[in-house]
Amino acid sequence: MNISIFGLGYVGAVSLACLARDGHHVVGVDVDPAKLKLISDGKTPVVEEGMIELMAKVVGSGLVSVTTDAAQALRDSEVSLICVGTPSAANGSQDQSAVLRLAEQLGVALRDIDRPHTFVFRSTLVPGTVEDVLRPILEKASGKQEGRDFFVCFQPEFLREGSSIRDYDHPPFTIVGANSAEPVARLKQLFGHLPCDFHTTSVRAAETVKYCCNNFHALKITFANETARLCEVLGVNPFEVMDLVCRDTQLNISRAYMKPGFAFGGSCLPKDLRATLYLAKQHDVVLPMHAGILASNRVHIDHAVDKVLESGRRRVGMVGLAFKTGTDDLRESPLVTVAERLIGKGLSLLVYDPEVHLSSLLGANRRFIEEHLPHIGALVRSDLEAVVAESDVLLIGSSDKRTIQEVKRLARADQIVVDLANVGESQGMAAQYVGLTW
Ligand SMILES: NC(=O)c1ccc[n+]([C@@H]2O[C@H](COP(=O)([O-])OP(=O)(O)OC[C@H]3O[C@@H](n4cnc5c(N)ncnc54)[C@H](O)[C@@H]3O)[C@@H](O)[C@H]2O)c1
Structure with missing residues (x-):
């Protein structure tokens, strides 16, 4: 397939290298000419295990090209993966300036393209952004209609820096949020061979799952760390405790309790949480996450x-x-x-x-x-x-x-x-x- 990738940071550069490795023609686009120069020289713009060798190989194979010209990249591809950064703004909101600017640019470029094009948003985006913000920008700038002249979809990226090539090849699952069959079929061609389940869902649900996964990871890390701070003052080995906690795959590391429903209660959870918090207080250990549980309930x-x-x-x-x-x-x-x-x-x-x-x-x-x-x-x-x-x-x-x-x-x-x-x-x-x- 002919693929363009916009944004050659961690996600974009690894995707570019892996898709070219899998035999696709990939054109990389970035606003940073230094990154483009590195790639065209067969070097990697990001430090990642295996990327030096892989980038040299795929650039040598002739399947990779780079440009700053978004319109050219669009003309040369049927599918675009959008991987530009979406960092935090000062007030905590998502800074979408890069993806908004890019959508405008892509919409204008789309005017002159007379075959359907698929835009796959891979940047992490606040739920609703693709359908309520990016699609209207693309439609207005191109004068074309989504679902007929072009397609948008959202495919969350689950790779972790440091092991991103391995994660690219072994993701937990592939999730595609789309409103029509066309982008799903395209992405099945690109990622259907991966050893994981392929799920299709609404665009908003796919956007939400990405946030939910990251929030859950942060929650898990914080849970282990708060537990460890308490263990430290109690003279208990935190590794032993967390290892045993993880060995319970019936109630702990499982689907148990991970379902929307009503508040918890009963004769154990509230009182044991309170006792944990009191114990922590006695030892001057601060456990904001544990304290937040009862408040949230x-x-x-x-x-x-x-x-x-x-x-x-x-x-x-x-x-x-x-x-x-x-x-x-x-x-x-x-x-x-x-x-x-x-x-x-x-x-x-x-x-x-x-x-x-x-x-x-x-x-x-x-x-x-x-x-x-x-x-x-x-x-x-x-x-x-x-x-x-x-x-x-x-x-x-x-x-x-x-x-x-x-x-x-x-x-x-x-x-x-x-x-x-x-x-x-x-x-x-x-x-x-x-x-x-x-
Ligand atoms: N880094 C990760 O491990 C990871 C994992 C999953 C998802 N994500 C998400 O993927 C997205 C990209 O993350 P990243 O870490 O690769 O970001 P990054 O900051 O490393 O790279 C973003 C790239 O986009 C380029 N860019 C900005 N505006 C552009 C434009 N108009 N046209 C072309 N290129 C443009 C920048 O120059 C930069 O090279 C973010 O939304 C992030 O939340 C990141």
């Missing part, structure tokens, strides 16, 4: 309360009260907090929870409710049908299958279902559905 509870308040309805039927489905444990249940907040806002509330009802019949949890939550205990009903009948908004906090089936069957067209448990919107449910964050 509270924000999530606020979010659920806001969803109910936004519905404008005053009679709430809450389905689920325990901190998770399948237990009657009410200790630190975030649903109890939601219930208290709604009562505090003057809303009327009725509660149904199959396990809590059963346990209060058995007497197991009765004392806890009587002692700690008498105000909520008085609102718990044993009859789901009555709770649904007397409510205008149904707040789902349980994913108990039988209960949810019943709720969906009973819910009326004039009701709103606010779903905290990701039980989903079923076909045939009469009520209006509102997901917590989905």
Whole structure:
């Protein structure tokens, strides 16, 4: 394939070398003539393992050329990879000046090209940028229509500096965010041979995944480092601790808990986090990330309360009260907090929870409710049908299958279902559905 690459930094230069190695004709474009000179001399503009040899080889093969002329590069290629820098601005926003300028230039150049061209944005871009900012610039400057005369897509880059050629050949996955089949087919030709899954998604989701991955990496590093700072004062070997943590591939290094849903609670996580923070404080160890977890959890509870308040309805039927489905444990249940907040806002509330009802019949949890939550205990009903009948908004906090089936069957067209448990919107449910964050 004939490919142009705009921006010959780490991402662009490694892509140029690897694509030429794979037999494609590649033209590299950069505003920095020093980088172009290096490449045309068969040298690498970035220090990366294997790049000196690879660049010498691919330039020698005649498959690589360089230019500062964007229009020429566009004429000589069917696909353009855009890899210009998107650094932080002083206020923390993304400085998109390079990619905006380039899009304008590419749009003007596109006017004179009479075959469809595919623009693959590989620079990390704030979600929405490709569709809401870059596509309109390209369309306006070219007078052409995206999806017909040319195509845009977003393909996040996952290489790491220092091992970028290896990462290029062994990415965790290939993700292409596109609105049509054309760019997906092109990128399958270029990257379909790689030993990883190839996923297609919306442009915005692909942009978001890139941020999410980097944020998760930063979170992991910080988690290990905060744990190590605490281990240091406790005289515990931090490597041993983190190694053992990583050996749990059921709950720790796994998909467990990595799903959007409602706030955590229960008899362990909140109290153990608090104890960790207190311990750290006693030793003058500052753990901002750990401290942020409980604060963030509270924000999530606020979010659920806001969803109910936004519905404008005053009679709430809450389905689920325990901190998770399948237990009657009410200790630190975030649903109890939601219930208290709604009562505090003057809303009327009725509660149904199959396990809590059963346990209060058995007497197991009765004392806890009587002692700690008498105000909520008085609102718990044993009859789901009555709770649904007397409510205008149904707040789902349980994913108990039988209960949810019943709720969906009973819910009326004039009701709103606010779903905290990701039980989903079923076909045939009469009520209006509102997901917590989905
Ligand atoms: N470095 C990485 O490991 C890495 C990994 C994944 C994603 N990314 C993302 O990829 C993008 C590029 O990162 P990088 O580290 O390669 O950046 P870089 O700063 O090393 O290189 C960017 C290049 O773009 C050139 N450029 C600027 N404006 C241009 C224009 N109008 N036309 C042509 N070239 C132009 C610059 O001269 C520079 O050579 C960024 O959005 C970054 O966030 C980087």
